[in-house]
Every structure is written in C-alpha cells, then in structure tokens.
Amino acid sequence: MLDKQSAIPIYVQIEDFLKEQIAQGVYPVKSLIPSERELTDMFGVSRMTVRQSLTNLVKDGLLYREKGRGTFVAEEKMEQPLNGLTSFTEDMKERGLVPGTKLISFSKIHPEPQIAARLGIxxxxxxxxxxxxxxxDDTPMAIERSYLPVELFPTLTEEALQGSLYAFIEKQEKLVIGQATQRMEAALAKTEDAGYLQIALPAAVVLIERVSALMDGRIFEVVRSTYRADRYKFISEIGR
Incomplete structure (x- = not known):
C-alpha cells in the first residue's frame, strides 16, 4: 500500500491513497473516514504522520473535522468564474443545481453614505x-445584502425577489444590464451570517462587493455577499 523506499514522503502517499479512495466512492461525501488510530494501524506509521496527512487534506478542503465526531469527506467546492456578469440563479441552473432563495428582509431605507456613493445617489x-x-439543492451557499434605488425600480416586489433579480430587470423592466466591478476579500464569518449559512464558528468566508451598472451607465445595484469558503473556489482566466 505504501512504498517506504520511495522518495515521495509517506504523508503524501497517505494523502494520495485517501484521495483515490474518495474519488472511487469508497468514502462518499459526508461519510466518516477511519480514525487517526485506525489509519496508523492500517499503514504502520506514526500517528503524527497520519495527522499531517489529514491536516493537509482538511486545508485543501477535501475533508472536514467535527469536534468529538471525527473527520468526514467534504462536498466538492463549486468553481465560480470571475469573468462574466451572471446572477446566482443563472449560475446554479447552469451547473444543473436547483437554485433557491429565502427572503430575510425587504425594506426601504436611507442608505449609509458609502452605499449612496457607490450608487451615485x-x-x-x-x-x-x-x-x-x-x-x-437546499444547501445555503451565500447571504446577499443588496441595495437598489427605489426611483429606478418603483415596481419591485417581494415576489420578484424569490427568483432572479437580473431576470426581473431585463424581462419586466426592459432594461439592459451592462457591467460590474467586484471586490473580494477573505474574512471570518460573523455570528449572524454563520447562522444563516449553517456553518460552525470559527469559519472562513469570502466577502464580495459587486457594483453593477446598466448599459447606459446608471448604477442599479450594490450587493454585499458572504459566500461559504468551504463550498466555493473562485477562478479567473488571465491573458497576457
């Protein structure tokens, strides 16, 4: 099972073995893998070596730990391209997943100065x-806080927000969406957001602020999203 004469470190060989077992379905998503002690006996190595392998796989997002329960196989992260302006609903449908939305609140407010500046109002x-x-597919992926000018969308309703906002803008309002600017940063989840996303603290999240404009240049949206870092990885194509 392991080649102790190989130049490849033992902990890497253990990682590769577990990756192969997961890929073959021996350990399905959310299943419990053998304990450190069981793996130590299986491979005939030190517990420290096994722990290093598991820690690396947890860092890579292939496994996750639950205190007092053990180590489990994580769900595969979804790749989110950074080029192209699409809605969450469109993204999920393109992946063959069922998108869903739970509206937490819908209100009219006077925006804080930074939001007003972003919207140009x-x-x-x-x-x-x-x-x-x-x-x-019924798994919470992100929490979105969106800000839209009332003057621009006087007919916006809660019903319209149960689906794709972009579809409402383009099909109902007959407006053409142009481009957007996004800012991303890593952070630790706040208590409120962790509850919404059903993740245990402390947990890493990705914060994204998107400022979107219509084709005529009018800013129609500022959205601040908190994405689960354990379910997303962001990719970008870059040319020289």
Whole structure:
C-alpha cells in the first residue's frame, strides 16, 4: 500500500491513497473516514504522520473535522468564474443545481453614505435593502445584502425577489444590464451570517462587493455577499 523506499514522503502517499479512495466512492461525501488510530494501524506509521496527512487534506478542503465526531469527506467546492456578469440563479441552473432563495428582509431605507456613493445617489434618496439567503439543492451557499434605488425600480416586489433579480430587470423592466466591478476579500464569518449559512464558528468566508451598472451607465445595484469558503473556489482566466 505504501512504498517506504520511495522518495515521495509517506504523508503524501497517505494523502494520495485517501484521495483515490474518495474519488472511487469508497468514502462518499459526508461519510466518516477511519480514525487517526485506525489509519496508523492500517499503514504502520506514526500517528503524527497520519495527522499531517489529514491536516493537509482538511486545508485543501477535501475533508472536514467535527469536534468529538471525527473527520468526514467534504462536498466538492463549486468553481465560480470571475469573468462574466451572471446572477446566482443563472449560475446554479447552469451547473444543473436547483437554485433557491429565502427572503430575510425587504425594506426601504436611507442608505449609509458609502452605499449612496457607490450608487451615485444622495443619502436622502430611498433604496431597497434586500437580504436573501441563496441555496443550491437546499444547501445555503451565500447571504446577499443588496441595495437598489427605489426611483429606478418603483415596481419591485417581494415576489420578484424569490427568483432572479437580473431576470426581473431585463424581462419586466426592459432594461439592459451592462457591467460590474467586484471586490473580494477573505474574512471570518460573523455570528449572524454563520447562522444563516449553517456553518460552525470559527469559519472562513469570502466577502464580495459587486457594483453593477446598466448599459447606459446608471448604477442599479450594490450587493454585499458572504459566500461559504468551504463550498466555493473562485477562478479567473488571465491573458497576457
């Protein structure tokens, strides 16, 4: 099973073995893998070597630990391209997943100065503040807090927000979406967001702020999203 004469470190060989077992379905998603002691006996190596292998696989997102229960196989992360302006609903449907939305709140507010500046409006103007949990196959993937000028979308309703906002803008409002600017950063989940996303603290998340414009240049949306870092990886194609 292991080649102790190989130049490949033993802990790497153990990682490769477990990766192969997972790929072959021996250990399905969310299944419990053997304990450190069981793996130590299986491979005839030190517990420290096994622990290093498992720690590396956890860092790579292939496994996850639950205190007092053991180590489990993680769900595969979804790749999210950074080129192309699409909605969450469109992204999930393209992957063959069932998108879902839970509307947490829908209100009219006077925006904080930074949001107003992003939208290019006065803080005295009203905006919709929309808070939604976004699901893929009933699994919470992200929490979105969107801000949209009321003047631009006077007919926006809670019903429209149960589906794709972009579809509402293009099909109902007959407006053409142009481009967006996104800012990304890593962070630790706040307690409120961890509850929405059903993740245990401390947990890493990816924060994304998107400022979107119509084809005529008018800013129609500022959305601040918190994505589960254990379910997403972001990719970008770069040319020289």
């Amino acid at each position: 006065s803080p005295d103007e009203l905006v919709y503040k929309v808070v939604r949990i976004r699901y893929a």
